[in-house]
Amino acid sequence: MDTKDFTKEVARRKGITEETAYRYINSVMDTIRQILTEGEEIKIGSFGKFTVVTDIEGVKTPMLCPAKSFKAAVNMGEGRT
Numbered sequence: 001m002d003t004k005d006f007t008k009e010v011a012r013r014k015g016i017t018e019e020t021a022y023r024y025i026n027s028v029m030d031t032i033r034q035i036l037t038e039g040e041e042i043k044i045g046s047f048g049k050f051t052v053v054t055d056i057e058g059v060k061t062p063m064l065c066p067a068k069s070f071k072a073a074v075n076m077g078e079g080r081t
Helices: 003-014 018-037 068-076
Strands: 042-044 048-054 060-066
Touching: 003 018, 018 042, 018 048, 060 068
Parallel strands: none
Antiparallel strands: 042 048, 048 060
């Protein structure tokens, strides 16, 4: 699923316009990006933790460490329509 498809799906599931969904998605992603750039982690309940890992050469990589419940849901196929 690409950004356009994801935006349409969010709009459909939440009963909002695609434009509004696009703005919300971009706002969330920009905020995550800014917080990680500032060196902070983000923990989102049953979703997981966003963090930045630095390798031995100093290269930083953003990562999502999924929560156990999120992993379980994906493995069980929860939420499929």
